[in-house]
Amino acid sequence: MLAAQTTRGWIADVRAAELAAIAGMPDAARRLGARRGLLVSSPANQSLARMLRERPADFGGVGSIVLGADAVELQADPGGFTGVLHVIGAECFDGFQRLGVLAEAWHSLAVDALASCVLRLEIVCGSDRDRIRGLHDVAHRYVNESTxxxxxxxxxxxxxxxxxxxxxxxxxxxxxxxxxxxxxxxxxxxxxxxxxxxxxxxxxxxxxxxxxxxxxxxxxxxxxxxxxxxxxxxxxxxxxxxxxxxxxxxxxxxxxxxxxxxxxxxxxxxxxxxxxxxxxxxxxxxxxxxxxxxxxxxxxxxxxxxxxxxxxxxxxxxxxxxxxxxxxxxxxxxxxxxxxxxxxxxxxxxxxxx
Incomplete structure (x- = not known):
């Protein structure tokens, strides 16, 4: 994992193995405060699942997982750029579907095959948390759909x-x-x-x-x-x-x-x-x-x-x-x-x- 602190929290590149468990519980959407549960049969999620199986390196190539947190603790290596992030009081602002697809597929995919699967994780803390949560709730209003x-x-x-x-x-x-x-x-x-x-x-x-x-x-x-x-x-x-x-x-x-x-x-x-x-x-x-x-x-x-x-x-x-x-x-x-x-x-x- 590579991690860096920002003005409103943390940004990290995280391997799939480190994120798979976040949405693995049956009530993960409730626990994480996601806007909706996993849409298992949606065309988008089926395409994501197929990408994860066939092209794991591409799975995290676009988009990011955005979490809110009460606090984040970094157990860093001596260089200060890698280590383990301990996220306390996590909630999911965006990317729950991607997390859910990863959790669903994790046990059926070989860990070695997912070695190239790295996802961008953004964690928002402090006073910006409520504002960023609200912006993600209405982000769809500002997206020009691709054709x-x-x-x-x-x-x-x-x-x-x-x-x-x-x-x-x-x-x-x-x-x-x-x-x-x-x-x-x-x-x-x-x-x-x-x-x-x-x-x-x-x-x-x-x-x-x-x-x-x-x-x-x-x-x-x-x-x-x-x-x-x-x-x-x-x-x-x-x-x-x-x-x-x-x-x-x-x-x-x-x-x-x-x-x-x-x-x-x-x-x-x-x-x-x-x-x-x-x-x-x-x-x-x-x-x-x-x-x-x-x-x-x-x-x-x-x-x-x-x-x-x-x-x-x-x-x-x-x-x-x-x-x-x-x-x-x-x-x-x-x-x-x-x-x-x-x-x-x-x-x-x-x-x-x-």
Whole structure:
């Protein structure tokens, strides 16, 4: 243990073995005055327990255990930086769940395996004790919850885009593309879906995943995934992002303009799987030229004048395919049309899925 005295108590780095017993009693929450008992089945505590088993060194890498105490006595070694802290009249202001997970797992884990598990312990004494207790009781009010989108900044390719020239604007993974001159701006969802739709590398699986918020968050949270790499790759350039989003929006507008009387029967595909149709239509564009700043392809003309007709044609073809492969439909269109299995079957890719 390493310990140092502060203006309001002590701070110490403590090995798991020295803390395991603190929350080991059945009534530990009551004894320590914790705000709530151990939430054994909560997703957060299950993740903590898994981390403790698999990566004990990471268990104490973030956060700290904050205790209040009547008094603290240090039995130090001659150097004054290590030794044993005797905590008298302890109560837990913060970190009881982490302590409880440690206590629950202690008897089933080998002590040697936990040798690298060190937790930061803060102990508050004296006149500051009541104030710090009260602050921890309402600390949740001042926390900006982290989201999957926040993790995009750890992607090397997203970082490269942030540092690129956006012609009078800039790129921020929390805000998407931003124009300082009042021009077009798009959210990160727009950017991701546009790139998924026009990526030459991404299969329809990628377009399917990012249709809803849950799929977007799964992509944003893991920049090491194959799908992330097929959408945000080393060839992505700002001009390509702008073309991709413009094309995706143009294709969606073309679908919206299709009359309602063509959305009946298997035409429900237009209503419930629009991104499949957009992805298919965009296969007829020169996707290999998407990120080329000087392309041998008239992107503006293709998006404005060719893509709407390509989208309608793709819709007609896919609806016809739908009526062919699902002639004896047994389930509602609303349920079936958005399923990836159907998309791959309509595109003839069901036998080639990796």
């Amino acid at each position: 999957a989108q926040d993790l995009l900044i750890r992607s090397p390719q997203v970082l490269r885009l942030m540092q690129s020239d956006w012609e009078g604007g800039f790129f921020d993974p929390r805000r998407g593309t931003v124009s300082v001159s009042g021009g077009r701006a798009w959210t990160m969802a727009d950017v991701t879906r546009g790139l998924a739709c026009l990526s030459a590398e991404a299969r329809p699986d990628g377009m399917h995943q990012v249709m809803d918020q849950k799929g977007l968050e799964a992509l944003w949270s893991d920049h090491t995934s194959a799908l992330h790499g097929s959408i945000f790759h080393e060839r992505v350039e700002p001009i390509g992002v702008m073309r991709a989003v413009e094309a995706w929006h143009a294709a969606r507008r073309a679908l919206d303009a299709i009359p309602k009387n063509r959305r009946k029967g298997h035409g429900h595909l237009i209503e419930y799987a629009p991104d499949l149709i957009c992805w298919t239509a965009c296969r007829d564009l020169r996707l290999d030229e998407l990120h080329n700043p000087r392309p041998n392809y008239p992107w503006a003309q293709a998006i404005d004048h060719q893509l709407p007709a390509l989208t309608v044609r793709a819709a007609d073809w896919l609806v016809q395919r739908y009526s062919s492969v699902r002639a004896d439909r047994m389930r509602p269109y609303k349920v079936e049309a958005p399923e990836l299995e159907l998309w791959l079957k309509l595109l003839g890719l069901d036998g080639a899925r990796p």
